[in-house]
Amino acid sequence: MLKIYLAGPDVFLPQPLQRAEQMRQICQAHGLDAISPLDPLPGEQADVLASLDPYVIARRNEAHIRDSDAVLANLTPFRGPGADPGTVYEIGYARALGRTVFGYATVAADHATRVRALDGSTATADAAGLAIEDFGLFENLMITCGIEASGGFTITADTPDRWGDLSVFRRCVAAAATLLLGQPAIPAAAAG
Amino acid sequence: MLKIYLAGPDVFLPQPLQRAEQMRQICQAHGLDAISPLDPLPGEQADVLASLDPYVIARRNEAHIRDSDAVLANLTPFRGPGADPGTVYEIGYARALGRTVFGYATVAADHATRVRALDGSTATADAAGLAIEDFGLFENLMITCGIEASGGFTITADTPDRWGDLSVFRRCVAAAATLLLGQPAIPAAAAG
Numbered sequence: 001m002l003k004i005y006l007a008g009p010d011v012f013l014p015q016p017l018q019r020a021e022q023m024r025q026i027c028q029a030h031g032l033d034a035i036s037p038l039d040p041l042p043g044e045q046a047d048v049l050a051s052l053d054p055y056v057i058a059r060r061n062e063a064h065i066r067d068s069d070a071v072l073a074n075l076t077p078f079r080g081p082g083a084d085p086g087t088v089y090e091i092g093y094a095r096a097l098g099r100t101v102f103g104y105a106t107v108a109a110d111h112a113t114r115v116r117a118l119d120g121s122t123a124t125a126d127a128a129g130l131a132i133e134d135f136g137l138f139e140n141l142m143i144t145c146g147i148e149a150s151g152g153f154t155i156t157a158d159t160p161d162r163w164g165d166l167s168v169f170r171r172c173v174a175a176a177a178t179l180l181l182g183q184p185a186i187p188a189a190a191a192g
Numbered sequence: 193m194l195k196i197y198l199a200g201p202d203v204f205l206p207q208p209l210q211r212a213e214q215m216r217q218i219c220q221a222h223g224l225d226a227i228s229p230l231d232p233l234p235g236e237q238a239d240v241l242a243s244l245d246p247y248v249i250a251r252r253n254e255a256h257i258r259d260s261d262a263v264l265a266n267l268t269p270f271r272g273p274g275a276d277p278g279t280v281y282e283i284g285y286a287r288a289l290g291r292t293v294f295g296y297a298t299v300a301a302d303h304a305t306r307v308r309a310l311d312g313s314t315a316t317a318d319a320a321g322l323a324i325e326d327f328g329l330f331e332n333l334m335i336t337c338g339i340e341a342s343g344g345f346t347i348t349a350d351t352p353d354r355w356g357d358l359s360v361f362r363r364c365v366a367a368a369a370t371l372l373l374g375q376p377a378i379p380a381a382a383a384g
Contacts, residue, residue, distance in 0.1 A: 012322035054327040058337035080272020085280040086332035092284030128355055130204035135246040140278035145250035163320055
């Protein structure tokens with residue numbers, strides 16, 4: 001089964017293991033084997049996860065990405081207008097290794113719209129005078145264009161529960177499975 | 193000469209070309225050949241830079257990183273407590289390719305301290321209830337530990353001019369040159 005790494009700040013939610021299990025089941029239902037940052041590596045004892053050494057965690061997550069065929073990344077704006085930097089690091093890492101990367105977010109406004117909403121921003125610059133990138137993309141161009149160049153895509157939708165919602169994740173998994181596994185999203189008889 | 197790619201939101205400053213030139217001269221003084229995101233690729237005409245196609249820019253920056261021996265990344269908190277996501281993407285990309293990565297910032301407070309200063313944060317979680325990673329690191333563990341695993345390091349200091357300052361950049365270039373080129377930071381006669 002194709003392995004897909006689940007990148008995102010979901011690990012910071014109050015019940016991260018429960019969340020990972022919900023996400024894993026959604027992936028499984030679409031024929032994909034999910035790898036969570038909270039999973040041990042193959043051959044690693046599960047109890048090593050109790051050891052919170054940041055260097056071990058970082059190396060484990062990089063190894064998870066190398067072991068995966070694709071990455072599904074939660075790009076929901078995190079503590080500001082942009083995505084979680086830890087997640088974005090993993091996107092760049094996966095992209096350099098030729099993995100297919102998919103992004104999703106529970107907020108639909110594009111990058112420029114989100115930055116313009118910050119205190120002190122004008123139409124073209126933020127409060128510090130730094131220019132606002134405005135290509136109509138969901139994220140900084142490195143991220144959105146990197147995802148597309150990898151063969152993936154970004155799916156976004158406004159939802160009432162930014163961190164609890166799994167409906168956009170589910171849509172992204174379904175679309176990623178269609179692309180990766182060649183499953184038709186719409187049965188031919190129903191299309192058109 | 194070793195080539196070092198300058199990642200950072202400096203490209204959004206009001207005079208980005210002037211800034212890139214200042215940074216290039218600092219690198220040159222330390223024996224390093226700087227590559228700016230604003231440079232054309234080898235063989236590319238300089239006037240292609242006038243074409244603002246985000247897909248072209250993203251592919252060019254990835255090519256610049258592949259052409260470089262190391263990456264120097266501006267991690268100064270950007271529109272929130274974390275680094276610019278575009279910069280972080282480039283760090284992950286460089287790390288996966290085995291490039292040495294260095295980080296610097298004109299703010300010294302660590303990741304947890306910066307997140308706790310946000311409206312609604314407690315000692316352990318942000319306003320949305322997401323846990324605050326607290327390992328005493330400057331950035332999310334993927335970034336800080338990824339930089340260290342690459343062979344590099346992060347240098348930070350509080351400065352009065354977050355985006356104008358180049359003193360921390362200069363210190364980082366000097367230390368990176370010492371590491372990459374084997375130049376002693378302190379002449380033997382002056383040491384000890």
